[in-house]
Amino acid sequence: MGAPGDFTFEPAPDLPGADRLSKYLFGAIRAATPRLWDFVIEGREHVPTEGPAVITPNHLSFCDSVFVPAALPRRVWAIGKGEYMDSWKTKHLFPAMGMIPVDRSGGDAAQAALDAAADVLEQGRLFMIYPEGTRSRSGNLHKGRTGAARLALRCNAPIIPTGHEGTVDVQPPDTVLMKPRKRVVVRFGAPMWAHEYGDPDDPRTLRRFTDAVMFEIAQLSGQQYVDTYAGKDDRPADTTKPSAPVAADEHQSVTPRRPSVVGSAAPSRPATSSSATVHPNVPVADGPPLIRPPSERPSIPSRRVAAHVDEGDEVARIGVPPGRRDKASAAEFSDDA
Amino acid sequence: MNLAGVISGHVDNRIALIDGDDRVDFGTLRGRVAAMQVDLEARGVGVDSTVALATGNDVAFVVSTLAVLGLGGIVMPLNPGSPTSELARKLAVADPSMLLVGHAGRLHLGDPAVGTATVDLIEMAANAAAAHVSGEAPATPVIVDRPDDAPAFYMATSGVSGAAKVAVLSHHNLSWIHEALHRIEPPLTPDNVTLGILPFTHIFGLNVVLLASLEAGAAIVLQQRFDAEESLRLVREHGVTMLTGAPPMWQRWLDADAPDDSMASVEFAASGAAALPLGLFEGVKARFGVEIAQGYGLTETSPVVTLGRGVPVRPTSVGRVLPGVDVALVDESGTPVDVGDEGEIVVRSPGVFVGYLDDQETTDSVLSEDGWLWTGDVGIFDDDGYLYLVDRIKDIVIVSGFNVYPAEVESILMQHPGVSGAIVTGSPDEATGETVVAHIAGTATREELERHCDEQLSRYKRPTEYHFLDELPIAPNGKAIRRALR
Numbered sequence: 154m155g156a157p158g159d160f161t162f163e164p165a166p167d168l169p170g171a172d173r174l175s176k177y178l179f180g181a182i183r184a185a186t187p188r189l190w191d192f193v194i195e196g197r198e199h200v201p202t203e204g205p206a207v208i209t210p211n212h213l214s215f216c217d218s219v220f221v222p223a224a225l226p227r228r229v230w231a232i233g234k235g236e237y238m239d240s241w242k243t244k245h246l247f248p249a250m251g252m253i254p255v256d257r258s259g260g261d262a263a264q265a266a267l268d269a270a271a272d273v274l275e276q277g278r279l280f281m282i283y284p285e286g287t288r289s290r291s292g293n294l295h296k297g298r299t300g301a302a303r304l305a306l307r308c309n310a311p312i313i314p315t316g317h318e319g320t321v322d323v324q325p326p327d328t329v330l331m332k333p334r335k336r337v338v339v340r341f342g343a344p345m346w347a348h349e350y351g352d353p354d355d356p357r358t359l360r361r362f363t364d365a366v367m368f369e370i371a372q373l374s375g376q377q378y379v380d381t382y383a384g385k386d387d388r389p390a391d392t393t394k395p396s397a398p399v400a401a402d403e404h405q406s407v408t409p410r411r412p413s414v415v416g417s418a419a420p421s422r423p424a425t426s427s428s429a430t431v432h433p434n435v436p437v438a439d440g441p442p443l444i445r446p447p448s449e450r451p452s453i454p455s456r457r458v459a460a461h462v463d464e465g466d467e468v469a470r471i472g473v474p475p476g477r478r479d480k481a482s483a484a485e486f487s488d489d490a
Numbered sequence: 491m492n493l494a495g496v497i498s499g500h501v502d503n504r505i506a507l508i509d510g511d512d513r514v515d516f517g518t519l520r521g522r523v524a525a526m527q528v529d530l531e532a533r534g535v536g537v538d539s540t541v542a543l544a545t546g547n548d549v550a551f552v553v554s555t556l557a558v559l560g561l562g563g564i565v566m567p568l569n570p571g572s573p574t575s576e577l578a579r580k581l582a583v584a585d586p587s588m589l590l591v592g593h594a595g596r597l598h599l600g601d602p603a604v605g606t607a608t609v610d611l612i613e614m615a616a617n618a619a620a621a622h623v624s625g626e627a628p629a630t631p632v633i634v635d636r637p638d639d640a641p642a643f644y645m646a647t648s649g650v651s652g653a654a655k656v657a658v659l660s661h662h663n664l665s666w667i668h669e670a671l672h673r674i675e676p677p678l679t680p681d682n683v684t685l686g687i688l689p690f691t692h693i694f695g696l697n698v699v700l701l702a703s704l705e706a707g708a709a710i711v712l713q714q715r716f717d718a719e720e721s722l723r724l725v726r727e728h729g730v731t732m733l734t735g736a737p738p739m740w741q742r743w744l745d746a747d748a749p750d751d752s753m754a755s756v757e758f759a760a761s762g763a764a765a766l767p768l769g770l771f772e773g774v775k776a777r778f779g780v781e782i783a784q785g786y787g788l789t790e791t792s793p794v795v796t797l798g799r800g801v802p803v804r805p806t807s808v809g810r811v812l813p814g815v816d817v818a819l820v821d822e823s824g825t826p827v828d829v830g831d832e833g834e835i836v837v838r839s840p841g842v843f844v845g846y847l848d849d850q851e852t853t854d855s856v857l858s859e860d861g862w863l864w865t866g867d868v869g870i871f872d873d874d875g876y877l878y879l880v881d882r883i884k885d886i887v888i889v890s891g892f893n894v895y896p897a898e899v900e901s902i903l904m905q906h907p908g909v910s911g912a913i914v915t916g917s918p919d920e921a922t923g924e925t926v927v928a929h930i931a932g933t934a935t936r937e938e939l940e941r942h943c944d945e946q947l948s949r950y951k952r953p954t955e956y957h958f959l960d961e962l963p964i965a966p967n968g969k970a971i972r973r974a975l976r
Contacts, residue, residue: 412826416816
């Protein structure tokens with residue numbers, strides 16, 4: 154293992170990014186990374202040398218988009234903001250590094266991104282997407298969006314789970330410069346195929362496949378997994394400097410986002426809930442406050458007091474002899490399961 | 491309003507119930523109900539009286555239920571096959587004035603251990619039929635007007651909270667479901683014939699198979715004891731158009747010694763209570779040419795939330811949301827999750843129950859103040875609004891932060907030919923938080939199952955403990971009772 158090995162440059166005249174500039178840039182990055190950093194690459198043999206594949210790394214730092222492509226044996230593409238095309242500084246450079254600009258204004262941005270990504274895969278090339286949707290500020294590996302799985306299914310391409318360590322030391326959040334001489338490790342896992350995870354028309358398959366990919370990424374990156382999306386309250390619990398939550402990069406997402414609601418929205422929580430599952434490491438947010446006059450509370454029909462109620466027995470509300478009541482409340486009604 | 495009104499307005503000589511040789515038309519049904527009301531009133535039954543019922547899917551069940559409802563009383567249907575102690579426990583919660591005992595509950599007649607006065611329903615039903623024939627009784631039943639939210643049924647249920655409960659369902663809860671079903675194409679008509687095999691003591695059998703069919707003027711063929719060949723004979727003989735059953739029943743229909751065209755008349759086939767295995771769906775479709783639609787609902791929702799009727803069937807989905815029902819899938823904070831993500835199913839509709847009898851605390855733990863029921867079930871929508879069930883939220887096993895749904899692991903284990911039953915639970919683990927435990931019935935060995943799971947499941951989902959048992963706690967409707975193994 155170690156520094157970047159063989160590399161095949163694939164001309165792609167049909168995709169954004171001039172081939173000549175791209176070849177130069179990829180060459181420069183591949184030459185520079187092992188000299189400037191202690192750059193270790195593992196599992197490179199898992200990346201197919203030809204045909205489509207979806208590369209799904211964890212996301213901790215902006216420079217992930219430098220190290221993961223530098224570790225790959227082939228040219229790779231990814232979705233980027235359409236706005237980069239408005240600046241002379243980036244309009245040639247970023248596409249040459251594999252960025253496919255997607256205009257987030259108007260129409261369905263996620264669908265446009267999905268189509269653009271599918272185009273890359275259908276041409277038999279590598280496509281990279283961060284399944285967490287945005288950088289993790291907590292350092293944990295967050296829940297995966299299902300977009301990568303959708304792409305893999307649609308284009309019959311494998312997913313290459315990818316985990317890396319050290320990029321956040323190279324370029325911590327909110328810094329521009331990359332610190333040299335740090336250790337960076339990028340690890341590629343064995344290809345994973347969506348069709349092994351169930352019926353492609355069943356939405357549970359996408360979720361199941363995505364979770365399995367995230368599990369492999371966690372093994373490769375050494376991160377703790379948390380079952381919440383990145384970008385929302387994902388800073389470490391012990392942080393003393395709160396900052397605004399990081400919004401998910403919608404323009405880069407290939408996962409359609411709309412709430413799972415049929416009928417009217419905004420459900421409210423019961424007054425006392427026994428049904429919430431508390432996930433480890435995840436703070437459980439309080440539900441929206443319930444403001445309703447007591448008169449609108451669901452009323453349980455008050456029972457007619459049966460004739461044989463014990464006089465003065467206010468606790469046994471329905472005239473069930475107290476001895477039997479205890480038994481009843483402890484009972485399991487086995488045939489109603 | 492009054493739910494007993496479901497028998498009003500239908501042509502007198504139109505068949506309502508077929509019970510063996512007994513063919514009861516709507517005129518006769520109304521007459522028998524009226525006659526039984528005279529008897530019940532003499533026993534003190536009136537507005538807000540609670541009457542418990544222990545009988546099978548027979549004419550007496552239908553007549554007595556409608557008679558009590560018509561008088562403004564509340565019916566508590568109980569499984570007639572329950573052991574006495576269990577019956578007594580349930581009765582103690584609702585404290586009815588009497589327990590009407592029919593054929594199937596015969597054992598309990600006069601048993602002081604029941605704790606409630608028992609009345610012979612066979613005799614009452616026979617007297618009512620005779621009184622109707624002789625013309626002694628009024629021809630039209632009493633149907634007392636009741637407020638919409640007046641209780642109609644006390645349904646014993648394990649409940650979304652998991653503990654034993656009595657759910658209170660109002661006249662409007664149940665009748666609203668009938669209205670909503672009318673809005674699905676094709677609506678029920680008097681030309682429909684339904685097989686009444688799912689127990690009327692459960693909410694689906696009661697409100698969809700029995701009451702919604704009566705309301706539509708359709709005929710119900712009653713079958714009291716499940717026998718797959720007999721069911722299929724009844725389907726052929728009476729031209730049944732609506733066939734509903736739980737997965738174990740569908741399995742036995744598929745395996746039954748009967749002609750392959752036995753379901754030729756069936757227009758709508760449905761399964762509920764537990765997940766329908768895909769192989770069973772495909773087997774029934776291949777043999778009988780019908781596609782089984784699944785549905786989802788709870789006692790607390792009267793019960794229909796989703797149904798695969800009026801839309802193309804997606805075999806592993808429980809269908810689409812019933813018109814008029816609000817459904818959201820939410821995370822722990824109550825925020826709806828994105829489409830394609832799993833979330834707890836929360837439901838609001840006019841079918842959502844009033845509450846648990848005398849249990850405000852448990853009611854408050856599942857029902858928000860503005861009427862959202864938190865079901866404790868995890869589901870996922872596809873892009874077209876079909877719902878898929880994932881598991882019970884309380885049964886989720888969390889391994890290294892990842893959710894493991896026992897239902898998925900169980901279905902993989904069940905695919906092994908040496909496994910006849912599988913229940914998966916979690917147990918605490920120092921390294922991973924929790925670990926997956928498999929409880930297995932069958933001949934498979936641990937090594938075989940480990941190999942099987944290595945091929946079929948992601949690493950964190952594979953059981954790390956196996957327990958081999960002679961028998962597993964699986965309810966007759968096919969639902970695993972996992973809490974019994976934790």
